[in-house]
Amino acid sequence: MAARVPVPVSVPADVPVDVPVDVPVGAYAPDAVHPAEAALATVRGLTRRFGDRTVLDGLDLTIERGEFVALLGRSGSGKSTLLRALAGLDEEIEGGLEVDGSVAVAFQEPRLVPWKRVRDNLTLGLAAPDPAGRADAALAEVGLADRARAWPLTLSGGEAQRASLARALVRDPGLLLLDEPFSALDALTRITVHRLVLDLWAAHGPAVLLVTHDVDEALLLADRILVLDGGRVAHEWTVTAPRPRHRDHPALLTLRAALLSALGVTPEGPA
């Protein structure tokens, strides 16, 4: 069964296709399996082929409202492919995929439109009352109230990434997809942005699906950690350690070892 995923229609022509987009409720695969009552996103038998290569192979996944999920997997295992499918950016998927809410995406590079000021990047394609007011409120939340009229190229890496988060959040998404958004940041900025993301998550309550290569990042942030392998969710752990978490928490150390093993990393290096 081929899922019918519409191309988002609310995006103006000059917007790169990969800026956050609003995906209307029920826009996915009308004939997909209905999600369980509380589930925000339900994926059933998701398959994606590129030529004769099957990258996602009958993948099942459920994301509950408000939960923070981290997705790991070896390079090329299909993490970004899954995110693109959930964002409604891939029309060639097979299987059932349903999201009961709007979806926003933040990528590894902030991908701000360089010829638009920061505030205008946030309001681009935003169909909501008082877009400028909403944008300013979101910028204040990420500590960029004074950069609303700045050009994106004048922002530091951390500022640009915070602007990118604000651009996603201003859409008040039910599901926030984060595709390695912290990987290009230096270690100190990364810690600050981790805290910011947890604060924003607590304040706004979206479900988050974070793609990361960083095992510790997943352990510090997520309620649930998934490992993608063979085109499916091959491993899954629930993280119950209270937040704020410290990486030396005994439960996290045990989980860390299991995760590294699932990713094929031994203490001596890759298996």
Ligand SMILES: Nc1ncnc2c1ncn2[C@@H]1O[C@H](COP(=O)(O)OP(=O)(O)OP(=O)(O)O)[C@@H](O)[C@H]1O
């Ligand atoms: N448009 C495309 N055309 C052909 N092959 C593609 C396309 N997009 C992705 N692929 C292939 O699908 C596989 C999975 O890619 P994907 O980017 O989802 O992996 P990933 O797990 O996110 O990898 P990484 O961790 O390296 O970012 C890769 O082998 C990639 O070459």
